[in-house]
Amino acid sequence: MSKAVLYDATLCVGCLECERACASYNGLEYDDAVSAEQQTSERKFTFVRTLPDDKYMRKLCMHCVDPSCASVCPVAALTKSKEGPVVYDKTRCMGCRYCMVACPFDVPKYQWGALLPLVRKCTMCSDRLKKGLATSCSDACPTGATITGDREALLAEAKKRIAENPSGYVNHIFGETEVGGTCVLMLSSIPFEQAGFRTPEVYGKGPLPANTWKALSKIPDVVSLGFVALGGIWWITNRRHEVAAAEHAAKKQSEEAAKPAGGES
Amino acid sequence: MTVPKVTFWRVVFVLVMLLGAYATVIRFTQGLGATTNLSDQFPWGIWIGFDVLCGVMLAAGGFTLMAAVHIFNAERFRPIVRPALLTAFLGYILVCVALMYDLGFPWRIWHPLVMWNPHSVMFEVGWCVTLYTTVLALEFSPLVFERLRLERPLKIIHTIQIPLVILGVILSTLHQSSLGSLYLIVPGKLHPLWYTSMLPVLFYVSAIAIGIAMTIFESAMSEKHLGHSLDKSIIVYLTRILLVILIFYGVLRFRDLYKRGALEYAFTGSYESILFLAEIAFSIVLPIALLLIPRIRLNPKALYFVATMIVIGFMINRLNIAITGMESYAGVRYFPKWTELSVTVAIVAAGFAIFGLAAKHLPIFEHGVAHEELKEVPAEAATVRKPYPAQV
Numbered sequence: 001m002s003k004a005v006l007y008d009a010t011l012c013v014g015c016l017e018c019e020r021a022c023a024s025y026n027g028l029e030y031d032d033a034v035s036a037e038q039q040t041s042e043r044k045f046t047f048v049r050t051l052p053d054d055k056y057m058r059k060l061c062m063h064c065v066d067p068s069c070a071s072v073c074p075v076a077a078l079t080k081s082k083e084g085p086v087v088y089d090k091t092r093c094m095g096c097r098y099c100m101v102a103c104p105f106d107v108p109k110y111q112w113g114a115l116l117p118l119v120r121k122c123t124m125c126s127d128r129l130k131k132g133l134a135t136s137c138s139d140a141c142p143t144g145a146t147i148t149g150d151r152e153a154l155l156a157e158a159k160k161r162i163a164e165n166p167s168g169y170v171n172h173i174f175g176e177t178e179v180g181g182t183c184v185l186m187l188s189s190i191p192f193e194q195a196g197f198r199t200p201e202v203y204g205k206g207p208l209p210a211n212t213w214k215a216l217s218k219i220p221d222v223v224s225l226g227f228v229a230l231g232g233i234w235w236i237t238n239r240r241h242e243v244a245a246a247e248h249a250a251k252k253q254s255e256e257a258a259k260p261a262g263g264e265s
Numbered sequence: 266m267t268v269p270k271v272t273f274w275r276v277v278f279v280l281v282m283l284l285g286a287y288a289t290v291i292r293f294t295q296g297l298g299a300t301t302n303l304s305d306q307f308p309w310g311i312w313i314g315f316d317v318l319c320g321v322m323l324a325a326g327g328f329t330l331m332a333a334v335h336i337f338n339a340e341r342f343r344p345i346v347r348p349a350l351l352t353a354f355l356g357y358i359l360v361c362v363a364l365m366y367d368l369g370f371p372w373r374i375w376h377p378l379v380m381w382n383p384h385s386v387m388f389e390v391g392w393c394v395t396l397y398t399t400v401l402a403l404e405f406s407p408l409v410f411e412r413l414r415l416e417r418p419l420k421i422i423h424t425i426q427i428p429l430v431i432l433g434v435i436l437s438t439l440h441q442s443s444l445g446s447l448y449l450i451v452p453g454k455l456h457p458l459w460y461t462s463m464l465p466v467l468f469y470v471s472a473i474a475i476g477i478a479m480t481i482f483e484s485a486m487s488e489k490h491l492g493h494s495l496d497k498s499i500i501v502y503l504t505r506i507l508l509v510i511l512i513f514y515g516v517l518r519f520r521d522l523y524k525r526g527a528l529e530y531a532f533t534g535s536y537e538s539i540l541f542l543a544e545i546a547f548s549i550v551l552p553i554a555l556l557l558i559p560r561i562r563l564n565p566k567a568l569y570f571v572a573t574m575i576v577i578g579f580m581i582n583r584l585n586i587a588i589t590g591m592e593s594y595a596g597v598r599y600f601p602k603w604t605e606l607s608v609t610v611a612i613v614a615a616g617f618a619i620f621g622l623a624a625k626h627l628p629i630f631e632h633g634v635a636h637e638e639l640k641e642v643p644a645e646a647a648t649v650r651k652p653y654p655a656q657v
Contacts, residue, residue, distance in 0.1 A: 095369020112298030
């Protein structure tokens with residue numbers, strides 16, 4: 001059973017406790033300057049976006065069910081763990097940054113200033129989850145806006161909240177179907193594209209790695225058919241070539257006065 | 266040894282290499298942030314867009330001509346196989362060098378060989394490029410063996426030549442197309458003028474076109490600067506193939522744009538549309554129009570011009586996909602920093618210089634006498650049936 005995080009923006013009061021807890025769990029510095037930054041970065045894995053009318057929206061790694069970053073990583077440094085989090089093995093990473101290009105939510109960030117630069121992002125506190133604990137942001141949240149649980153249970157909970165208060169929410173659980181589903185689910189009272197997300201078409205409903213797999217899965221055909229086709233063409237054209245050469249030699253012999261054959265240009 | 270003469274191009278070369286060396290020092294002592302204009306919003310720049318995507322594309326002449334001569338037995342192209350092979354070999358080595366600048370951990374470049382992820386296009390490209398560079402080294406080795414008069418290794422290479430060539434063609438087919446597949450994962454990010462599920466096919470077909478265009482370009486360059494003249498009929502014949510492939514590519518490209526309804530973005534006057542039109546003009550419309558005129562098709566000077574145009578057109582194509590098409594989504598404009606440019610220019614300059622050196626010291630523009638003897642085919646049986654008139 002995959003774990004997930006549910007963030008209900010209508011319960012969020014913008015206290016930034018999640019940011020603080022995230023920084024301390026990940027050993028990142030957190031001061032007023034970092035607190036004011038309205039974007040994720042190598043030193044800030046989650047932030048609370050301040051929107052008009054006292055509204056808020058969190059940004060963090062969505063931990064896709066079928067993550068693009070893990071699919072594109074040539075060395076499997078990013079992997080989807082069975083508990084749900086998408087985790088990063090810094091000893092494998094060669095720094096190609098394909099994960100950053102591929103991520104539909106622009107989550108992975110890079111240590112551009114470092115000589116040994118790592119990809120940094122939210123890990124959904126994977127070692128806490130393994131111990132059966134909630135993520136540190138869930139733990140720190142004083143209003144219950146962010147909670148941790150099983151994905152199925154949280155989806156049901158989100159549906160229940162919308163059903164019980166249809167005027168308080170937009171009728172959409174962000175993360176239920178986006179890019180094939182994510183392990184971070186979000187509820188909001190305003191449309192998600194007004195809360196820092198892109199329009200729904202950008203994400204699509206299916207997992208993005210399927211696009212790549214359609215091409216990659218043809219490789220065995222290209223290799224096997226390619227060898228047969230090219231080998232066959234060579235066999236045929238070379239045979240024609242040999243026949244031409246033999247006929248040529250026979251002709252020469254019959255003429256008897258021919259010069260010896262040579263290969264000069 | 267005589268002291269090399271000071272010429273304009275040699276001075277330029279030395280300056281370019283010095284600047285490149287300086288940029289290299291900055292790259293490896295201060296990191297990517299200090300060297301590039303890349304950012305979290307725009308993680309891939311000119312080193313991927315030009316050095317890798319264009320670099321691999323420009324090296325496509327190797328597999329194209331090896332296939333033509335050794336698989337399809339088009340003997341008429343034999344004299345230009347070696348320059349194409351040299352370009353390919355050099356090209357792939359330089360692509361690997363460029364990658365060392367771009368990777369955060371360049372010394373881990375071998376990781377994909379042992380840490381597998383078969384779902385990753387980049388993993389496949391890594392394997393293919395590694396294997397194909399090895400194949401190219403083997404295909405190229407007879408030139409060195411000939412020069413050193415090593416008969417035995419020459420014989421061994423000749424014995425495995427056909428399987429080697431087939432392997433090279435298949436590996437090239439895979440990774441030339443896969444460089445397009447790299448972008449299949451970003452349907453929401455790449456501008457609709459370029460994002461299509463046809464990307465791998467378009468990359469592959471254009472690579473073949475560029476393989477031929479580069480061969481024409483090189484032949485003209487070698488004639489001008491290295492003094493190797495070439496039978497014009499070969500070039501004229503190559504041009505016909507090039508024209509057919511370009512038309513094929515053009516039909517594929519426009520059919521795809523039309524089917525996806527992307528043509529509406531072509532004439533909006535936006536940043537993307539201008540660079541799209543430039544790409545289409547130089548890679549498809551102008552070259553096809555020009556090559557359809559027999560007087561141009563049969564004139565080596567004009568052909569050189571058209572080949573250059575095609576190369577530039579497809580470079581714009583690759584840069585449009587890697588850079589132009591990704592900018593609107595990212596919300597930033599990317600232009601390479603001077604350090605990025607100097608590394609790229611230095612790598613290109615090194616390519617030209619090594620090509621010149623190899624052409625001077627290795628039997629590149631000779632017919633490869635020892636090689637021919639091994640094949641034991643009478644020259645007459647191998648010649649062109651009916652040479653096309655070289656001049657009007």
